Amino acid sequence: MPSRTAIILLGLCCSASLAFAQQGPNAGTQQSAPAVRHVQMSEDDARELRSDLARMKALVQQMEVNLAFATPAETPLKHQFQLEIDMWKTVIAQMERRVAKANVH
Numbered sequence: 001m002p003s004r005t006a007i008i009l010l011g012l013c014c015s016a017s018l019a020f021a022q023q024g025p026n027a028g029t030q031q032s033a034p035a036v037r038h039v040q041m042s043e044d045d046a047r048e049l050r051s052d053l054a055r056m057k058a059l060v061q062q063m064e065v066n067l068a069f070a071t072p073a074e075t076p077l078k079h080q081f082q083l084e085i086d087m088w089k090t091v092i093a094q095m096e097r098r099v100a101k102a103n104v105h
Contacts, residue, residue, distance in 0.1 A: 041102050053095055060088045 041049070067081050 046099070046102075049095070049099060053092060053099070056088065056092050056095075060085055060092065063088070 063081070063085050067078065067085065070078050070081070
């Protein structure tokens, strides 16, 4: 049976993939200025998002601790884990910026 952490990470990967897919194939090549969107969020949604962010940060911290206990030699697998940790930190930072722009505190 998959662990809870693996399920959460799989769900987040799927969400990120869906978000990128919704941008469309020409999202990076458009010449016009991007439209400014203001996100309206209910207090319950905001609370859940803050809770999700806290959980994600805890999981990334746990990943870093686990990586520290891995073999001291730099291996391709260890490097891949570090890249994944860096990717999750980037996703978390992006989510935090979105929360800030939505004026949810």
